[in-house]
Amino acid sequence: MSEHFIERSRYLCALGGAAATVTAIPGAIPILHSASGCAGNFAWTQNGGSALQVGGYCGALTTPSSNIQEHEVVFGGDERLREQVASTLKVMAGELFVVLTGCVPEIIGDDIKSVVAEFSSEGAPIIGAETGGFRGNSYWGYDLVLQALFRDVVAKSSTTESTEVNLWGIAPYGDPFWRGNLEGVRRHLEQLGLRVNSFFTTRDTLDGIRQAGSAALNIVVSEVYGLGAAALAAERHGIPYLSLPLPIGPTATAAFLRAVAHKLDLSGPTVEAVIAREKSDYFKLLEPLTDCWNDLDLQRYAIVVGDANYAGALTRFLADDLGWLPELTVCTDPLQEEEQQRLVSGLSDLDSGYEANLVFETDASQVIHHLRKKWPAGNGGTYHNTFSPAFVVGSSLERELAQTLGAGHLSVSFPVANRAVIDRGYTGFRGGLRLTEDLISSIVAGR
Amino acid sequence: MSYIDLKSAPKREDRLKACIAHGGSVCDLGGKGKKSCLVDDGERGFTQGSICLLLPALAMLNTLPDNVVLMHSAIGCGTCTHSQNANVRFGGNVRWGKVKDGTWLSTALNETDVISGGDAKLEQAIIEADKRYQPFSISVVSGCVPGIIGDDIDTVVKQVQPLVNAKLLPVHCEGFKTKIWATAYDAVYHSIGRTLLESTTSEKGAGEGGDAGLAPYQGLERLPRTVNLMNVSSMGRIDELELTRLLTGLGLAVNVFPVFAHPEGMVTATQAALSISTCPTHDDYFLTYLEERFGVPYLLKHMPIGIENTGLWLRDVARHFGAEEQGEEIIRREEAELHAALAEFRPLFTGKTVFVSAGEFRALATARLLEELGFRVVGIRSFHHDAFAEGEYEKLAASAVEDYPIDIANVQPFEEVNLLKRVKPDLFLGHANGNATAAKLGIPTHVIYNTGLAYIGYRGAYDLARRLARQRKNPSYNRRLAENLRLPYTDDWYQSPPFSYINTRGGVTA
Numbered sequence: 001m002s003e004h005f006i007e008r009s010r011y012l013c014a015l016g017g018a019a020a021t022v023t024a025i026p027g028a029i030p031i032l033h034s035a036s037g038c039a040g041n042f043a044w045t046q047n048g049g050s051a052l053q054v055g056g057y058c059g060a061l062t063t064p065s066s067n068i069q070e071h072e073v074v075f076g077g078d079e080r081l082r083e084q085v086a087s088t089l090k091v092m093a094g095e096l097f098v099v100l101t102g103c104v105p106e107i108i109g110d111d112i113k114s115v116v117a118e119f120s121s122e123g124a125p126i127i128g129a130e131t132g133g134f135r136g137n138s139y140w141g142y143d144l145v146l147q148a149l150f151r152d153v154v155a156k157s158s159t160t161e162s163t164e165v166n167l168w169g170i171a172p173y174g175d176p177f178w179r180g181n182l183e184g185v186r187r188h189l190e191q192l193g194l195r196v197n198s199f200f201t202t203r204d205t206l207d208g209i210r211q212a213g214s215a216a217l218n219i220v221v222s223e224v225y226g227l228g229a230a231a232l233a234a235e236r237h238g239i240p241y242l243s244l245p246l247p248i249g250p251t252a253t254a255a256f257l258r259a260v261a262h263k264l265d266l267s268g269p270t271v272e273a274v275i276a277r278e279k280s281d282y283f284k285l286l287e288p289l290t291d292c293w294n295d296l297d298l299q300r301y302a303i304v305v306g307d308a309n310y311a312g313a314l315t316r317f318l319a320d321d322l323g324w325l326p327e328l329t330v331c332t333d334p335l336q337e338e339e340q341q342r343l344v345s346g347l348s349d350l351d352s353g354y355e356a357n358l359v360f361e362t363d364a365s366q367v368i369h370h371l372r373k374k375w376p377a378g379n380g381g382t383y384h385n386t387f388s389p390a391f392v393v394g395s396s397l398e399r400e401l402a403q404t405l406g407a408g409h410l411s412v413s414f415p416v417a418n419r420a421v422i423d424r425g426y427t428g429f430r431g432g433l434r435l436t437e438d439l440i441s442s443i444v445a446g447r
Numbered sequence: 448m449s450y451i452d453l454k455s456a457p458k459r460e461d462r463l464k465a466c467i468a469h470g471g472s473v474c475d476l477g478g479k480g481k482k483s484c485l486v487d488d489g490e491r492g493f494t495q496g497s498i499c500l501l502l503p504a505l506a507m508l509n510t511l512p513d514n515v516v517l518m519h520s521a522i523g524c525g526t527c528t529h530s531q532n533a534n535v536r537f538g539g540n541v542r543w544g545k546v547k548d549g550t551w552l553s554t555a556l557n558e559t560d561v562i563s564g565g566d567a568k569l570e571q572a573i574i575e576a577d578k579r580y581q582p583f584s585i586s587v588v589s590g591c592v593p594g595i596i597g598d599d600i601d602t603v604v605k606q607v608q609p610l611v612n613a614k615l616l617p618v619h620c621e622g623f624k625t626k627i628w629a630t631a632y633d634a635v636y637h638s639i640g641r642t643l644l645e646s647t648t649s650e651k652g653a654g655e656g657g658d659a660g661l662a663p664y665q666g667l668e669r670l671p672r673t674v675n676l677m678n679v680s681s682m683g684r685i686d687e688l689e690l691t692r693l694l695t696g697l698g699l700a701v702n703v704f705p706v707f708a709h710p711e712g713m714v715t716a717t718q719a720a721l722s723i724s725t726c727p728t729h730d731d732y733f734l735t736y737l738e739e740r741f742g743v744p745y746l747l748k749h750m751p752i753g754i755e756n757t758g759l760w761l762r763d764v765a766r767h768f769g770a771e772e773q774g775e776e777i778i779r780r781e782e783a784e785l786h787a788a789l790a791e792f793r794p795l796f797t798g799k800t801v802f803v804s805a806g807e808f809r810a811l812a813t814a815r816l817l818e819e820l821g822f823r824v825v826g827i828r829s830f831h832h833d834a835f836a837e838g839e840y841e842k843l844a845a846s847a848v849e850d851y852p853i854d855i856a857n858v859q860p861f862e863e864v865n866l867l868k869r870v871k872p873d874l875f876l877g878h879a880n881g882n883a884t885a886a887k888l889g890i891p892t893h894v895i896y897n898t899g900l901a902y903i904g905y906r907g908a909y910d911l912a913r914r915l916a917r918q919r920k921n922p923s924y925n926r927r928l929a930e931n932l933r934l935p936y937t938d939d940w941y942q943s944p945p946f947s948y949i950n951t952r953g954g955v956t957a
C-alpha cells in the first residue's frame with residue numbers, strides 16, 4: 001500500500017457518494033454546489049463501476065449543479081448558489097432537495113448553511129450537507145447524507161414503537177447490489193414482525209423517513225459505513241443502534257437475526273422459527289447441486305477482495321457455508337486503525353473455525369504479493385502444493401489477478417464493470433443461494 | 448511566442464471565443480441573416496451538472512500504452528476512468544490482441560493537504576509510481592483542488608524529473624477554470640508537444656531542425672507518404688480502420704495519433720507529410736503547432752461522418768497529394784455501392800424526424816448524414832459553439848425544409864426535455880449518458896458515440912443505418928419506460944419557453 005497515492009480507487013469522493021445516495025432517496029433531488037465536471041464524473045464512474053446502473057429519478061447529468069467557475073472562486077459562490085436553488089425549485093419536481101457541496105466552494109469558504117436556511121425558512125423542503133471531496137470517500141459521503149436526514153428531515157418523536165426499526169449500512173451504487181442487499185435483509189426483519197424503514201428501496205417513502213425517529217433500533221449492516229449517522233441518531237433521537245456485518249448465507253444470517261432479536265428482546269420462538277424455516281428451505285434448494293458439486297470438484301481456494309462490507313461478509317460465507325478455502329482476504333478501503341481492528345476481530349472467530357487472513361491494501365496490483373507470502377509461486381518441480389484450483393471473488397479489477405493465477409473470477413464489490421445488476425442481492429438466506437449460483441455458474445460457463 | 452511556450456494551454460473561451468449558452472435556430476446560425484453567439488455568451492441561471500475537461504483528457508491519456516495516469520486532486524476526480532477502462536481494455540484487445548486494464552492513481556488530497564499544500568505528496572507519489580510500475584511515462588493531471596490551493600504541478604514535475612526514469616507529462620485539467628471541456632484536447636496535446644516532441648536540451652525547442660524549425664524532430668526523416676490521422680478518442684478501432692482503408696487506397700501510410708500510440712513513438716507525428724483531422728473541434732491547436740514547429744501541413748475542415756462529408760474529406764487529402772483522379776474513383780465506387788446497400792432502409796426513414804445531440808461538429812455532421820438517409824432534422828443540441836462549425840450550419844440551413852431549434856448547451860437536459868416535448872421527434876441520437884431523458888419520453892434512441900460501434904466513413908453510414916432500422920423496428924423498451932416513469936421536471940417548466948434561463952445568470956435578463 002502506498003502512502004502517497006491510491007491505485008484505481010474503488011470509491012468516489014464524499015460528494016460522489018452523497019449525490020448517489022440522494023438520488024436513491026424516494027422523490028429527492030440533489031443540488032450540487034460544485035464545478036461543472038463533478039456530476040459527469042460521477043455518471044461515468046457509475047457507468048463503469050456500478051454494474052450498469054446510472055442515475056435514477058434525478059441523477060447523472062440531470063442533477064442540478066451550480067457549475068461554479070473562476071468568477072465564483074474569486075468573488076464567492078453564495079450568490080450563484082442562491083440563484084441555482086431558486087431556479088431549481090421552479091424547474092425540478094421533487095419532494096426533498098439536498099444541497100451538496102464539492103471541493104471548490106468549500107475551500108473558498110462559501111456559506112451554504114445560511115443559503116439553505118434562507119430557503120427552508122420560507123418553507124422549501126430543502127436540506128444541505130458539506131461533502132467536499134477532500135473530506136473523505138464516497139462511503140463517508142453516504143454517511144453524511146444520512147446524518148443530514150437525521151438532523152433535518154427525521155422528526156423528533158416522543159414515542160418509541162417497539163416493532164419499528166431503521167436499516168442502513170449499504171451505500172447505493174457504491175455497492176452495485178444495494179437494492180437487492182437491502183431488500184434481502186429487510187425481508188428477514190419483516191419475518192420477525194418488524195416494520196422497516198430502509199430509506200432507499202422501492203418500498204420506502206419520504207414519509208417513512210420522516211417518521212424514522214420513533215424506531216426502537218437502528219440496524220447498520222456494516223462495521224464501517226453509516227456509523228456516523230448511527231451515533232448522531234442515538235444522540236439526537238435517542239435511538240440505540242446495532243452495527244453488524246453484512247449477512248450473507250445461512251450462518252451469518254442466523255447470527256444476524258439472533259442479534260437483532262436479542263437486542264429488541266423479541267421472544268425466542270419467533271426468531272428461531274424463522275431461522276429454522278429459512279434454513280430448511282435453503283438446504284432443500286441446495287440439495288440437488290450436491291452430485292455435481294462433487295462430480296465436478298467445485299471446491300476452490302479463494303481470494304476475496306472487497307470493500308469494508310464485502311471483504312468480511314464474502315469470506316465468512318465462503319468459509320462457513322460454501323466450504324471453500326478463503327486463504328487471503330483483502331479489504332481495499334483506506335480505514336482508520338480501529339476500524340481495521342473491528343474487521344480483523346470480526347473474522348477471528350469464524351463459525352467453521354476457518355482461519356481467515358485479512359490484509360488491508362488499496363491497490364489491486366499488490367494483491368499477488370500478499371498471496372505469495374503465504375503461497376509462494378511454483379518452483380518448477382514435479383510436486384508442488386500450489387494455490388489451485390483457485391477463485392477470485394472481488395471487483396472487475398481482479399480479472400488480471402485471476403488470469404495470472406489461472407483462477408475463476410466473479411465481480412461483486414465495486415467496480416463491477418462486467419455484470420448487469422438490477423435488484424440482485426446476496427444478503428440473507430436466499431442471497432447465499434444467489435451467490436452460490438453465480439460463483440458456480442462462472443466456473444462451469446464453458447461447459 | 449506560441450501557445451506551446453506557455454505553461455498550460457489557454458482556455459477556449461479566450462482562444463476561440465467558444466461559448467456554451469445559446470438558444471437559436473438553424474437559420475440563425477447558418478442562414479442568411481446569421482448571427483453568432485460568439486460575442487455575447489450568456490450564462491444560464493439554472494444549470495445541470497455536466498462534465499469538465501478532465502474527463503475527455505483522461506479518455507485520451509488512459510489509452511496510452513506504458514503510461515501511468517497520476518491524478519493530483521481529491522479522490523473523486525478521475526474516477527470516471529472506471530468507464531473509460533472498458534475502452535482501454537477493448538481498444539487494446541482489437542489493436543494488439545491483449546486485454547489490459549489502464550493504470551490510474553490519485554494523490555487523494557485530504558483535509559490536511561488542502562491546508563498545507565499537496566506538492567510534497569505529489570513529489571513522493573511520482574517517485575513511488577515510477578518505481579512500482581516502471582512506465583515509459585507518467586501523466587501528472589491536476590484537478591480543481593490544486594488549482595485553488597496553489598499547488599504547482601509544473602514545478603514539482605521539473606524538480607522530480609531528474610530523479611525518475613519515466614517521462615513526466617504535466618496536464619492541467621482544473622475543471623473550474625474553463626467551461627469549454629474541449630479545452631481538454633489542447634491540454635493533452637500541449638503536454639505531449641512540450642514533453643515528448645520538443646527537445647529538452649534545445650532552448651529553441653525546435654529540435655535539430657535549427658532555425659528553419661520546419662524539419663521533423665531531431666533530424667529524423669520526413670516520410671513523404673505518411674499521414675497523421677488524428678483521433679482523440681472519438682473513434683473506435685473500427686472507424687480508424689475505415690479511414691485507413693480509404694487513405695491506403697490513395698497509396699498513403701497512416702499514423703493514427705495520439706490514442707493508443709506509444710509515447711515513445713509519438714515523434715513519428717513530426718515526420719508525416721500531412722496531418723488530417725477528423726474533427727476541427729478536436730485538433731486545431733495541435734495541428735497548428737505541428738505545422739509551425741515541424742513543417743507538417745494539415746487539413747482541418749471536414750468530418751468524415753456522412754456520405755457527402757466523407758467525400759469532401761477524402762477529396763481534400765487526394766488533392767494534397769495530387770491524386771485527384773484516384774480520389775474521385777474511390778468516391779464514385781464507394782458511393783455507388785453504399786447507395787445500393789442503403790436502398791432497403793430508406794423507406795423506413797423517409798420523412799421521419801430526428802433530434803441530434805453531441806459535441807458540435809459531430810452533431811452537425813451526423814445530422815447531415817441522417818438527412819442523407821432520409822430523415823428530417825427537427826432539432827440539434829451542440830455541446831458548445833465555435834467558428835469552426837459555421838460551414839456545417841450553413842450546409843444544414845441550406846437543406847432545412849423548415850427552421851428548427853439549435854440549443855448550444857453543455858448537455859442541460861432540462862432544455863432538451865422542453866424542446867423534445869414540443870418537436871416530438873421520431874428518433875433521438877444522444878451522447879454517452881445523454882439518451883435517458885429522450886428514452887423516458889418514449890422516443891426511440893441511439894447512441895451517437897461509442898468506440899465499439901462504426902460511425903465514420905462509408906462503413907459508418909451503412910452500419911448506423913442498420914442500427915437505426917433496428918431501433919425503429921422495436922422501440923418497446925423506451926415506450927414502456929415512458930408509460931411507467933416520470934421525469935423530474937415540473938409542469939410549469941414544460942409550459943415555459945425552452946431557453947428561459949439563458950442569459951439570466953446573476954439577475955441579467957436576455
Ligand code: SF4
Nearest residue numbers: 035037524590591622
Ligand atoms: S472537482 Fe473539478 S476537476 Fe474534479 S471532477 Fe469536479 S469539476 Fe472536474
